[in-house]
Amino acid sequence: MPILSVRDLRVEIPTPGGIVHAVDGVSFDLHAGRSLGLVGESGCGKSMTLRAIPGLLPHPGRIAGGTVEFAGTDLTATSEAGLRKLRGSGIAMIFQEPMTALNPVMRVGDQIAEGPRLHLGRSKAEAKERALDLMGEVGIADRARRFRAFPHELSGGMRQRVMIAIALSSEPRVILCDEPTTALDVTIQDQILKLLRRLSQSHGTSIVFVTHDLAVVAQTCEDVAVMYAGQIVESGPVRDIFREPRHPYTLALLRSVPDVERVRHDLSSIPGRPPELSALPVGCRFAPRCTLARDDCLEGDVALVTDLVGRAVACLHADECAADARRDPAVVA
């Protein structure tokens, strides 16, 4: 049984220009100890999906339909008090910008120790002990001194390590990561990703990883779901999908990533822009930008179809796309 199961999730944001369907029927399963990457362009609804899981959508966004089942409980039907108990101890979150996500006037050690005191019922001394242990685990040297440091006294990488320690502090079963390495430079990014992966494996924690960076997904996740205009267009094991994408959008995304090992002369961008989420086109939402689009793509909504090996794709011409990908692989296997 999956630890986290999202079914047909819909998120609406009422705006003066009409209702924006930021997330429009998203479904995925996250199994214990596994990590899932949610990828897509800015505004595709990946962050909204993530924020909807613990019930913390930014105002005035709201969940308009669907279920979010965590360990058998439907979170969309849970009271605020019930959600508060689950947050931190059941589901934790790591943010993009560790400077703003840490309280600037609180010592980082106290920030790590706060969760264990509240959720695990530790005494002050025990919580401090745990905080120091966690700081060691996330690779912070000179712990006693750093415990008393304020966030601005630490480097970006160090602050993100503190965020990870905070996320792990109350022994959650799922960690939601919202672009946790986007604000870091590449060498630090690599360290943080390896750390996250190692810790999630040793603690048996599942991870949902929201990012626009396919390289990060390749490095961190076992499964991937590609989102476009509020919907998942393709999902499945990272290896399979990167080797042979069956959705033209996935293929286009992969082809737009620069590759150091193989100098790609035809580094391509995707023409056009994603559709306005308040005025969606009829039919496949990617069709206006798709090189494989035919007339039938515009006729009606394209369903996400799951095949026998655990891959799902929402494209009428998936075979054609796969053939194209085989002819000119986007990723060196």
Next chain:
Amino acid sequence: MAAVAIGEQADVVARRRTLRQRWYRTSAFVAGLAIIVGMIAATLAAPLITSYDPNAQDLLHNYAHPSGAHWLGTDHVGRDVFTRLVYAGRVDLLIGFFAVFFPFCLGLVLGSLAGYFGGIVDTIVMRLVDIVVAFPFLVLVIALVFVLGPGERSIVTAITLVGWVSYARIVRGEVLVQKRQEYVLAARVAGFSSSRIMLRHLLPNVITQAIVFAMSDIVLSILAIVTLGYLGLGVPDPTAEWGSMIANGESLLTTQWQIATFPGIAIVIVGLGLSLLGDGLADLLTPE
């Protein structure tokens, strides 16, 4: 945008550090602190400074001119003016403190609630603020004291009922800015309750501006107390209080000028000290 926010965040802590490390180098802060601490020490040590009882009458020696025995002479019932001046400081400074402390607390609580919860709470609090702000400060305080009757308690109550609005506005504004910061979202994701987020996470980030304002507000409060005393709405006789001392000495300005003048000078010195302290604090707590 993000970079600006980061800079500001860092500033908050940097400023706190500055306060701890450089307060003694800020001349305004040191001068203000010295004046206020000196004043408080003098009023607390009143029995050591003077041997008279501030309320002891000596009708045989009233209207005495300044002398070695009575440094500032005596008033119409023969009370030692210098002694009363020192003891009056206790009353005025103490009421002044409470007349800032209570509005500070009330404004902090209501401002935080309004800013954090928004919606109907915000509407109610801010409409109350509008009502209070519609009247001039002193007019409303005088009207309230008139209703409540004279005395320390009514003065503090009246100033609290009127003075909280400034704090509520300042704190609400700060909370509105701070609650959009990601660390508040992070605290919610961590499963912390609203009260915990407000007290432990937001409060330390919003309180600075209110503290700086309190320093200048205490001057206004003391002036209001003195004004009430002067108008006969203050602390009832025979308790010594600078405002009523000025009122009593006013008619004697041509013959016994010192009776009304020295309480006035004391008020000026306290005001000066508090202003310097406030300026110094503002310099230490806010960026250049």
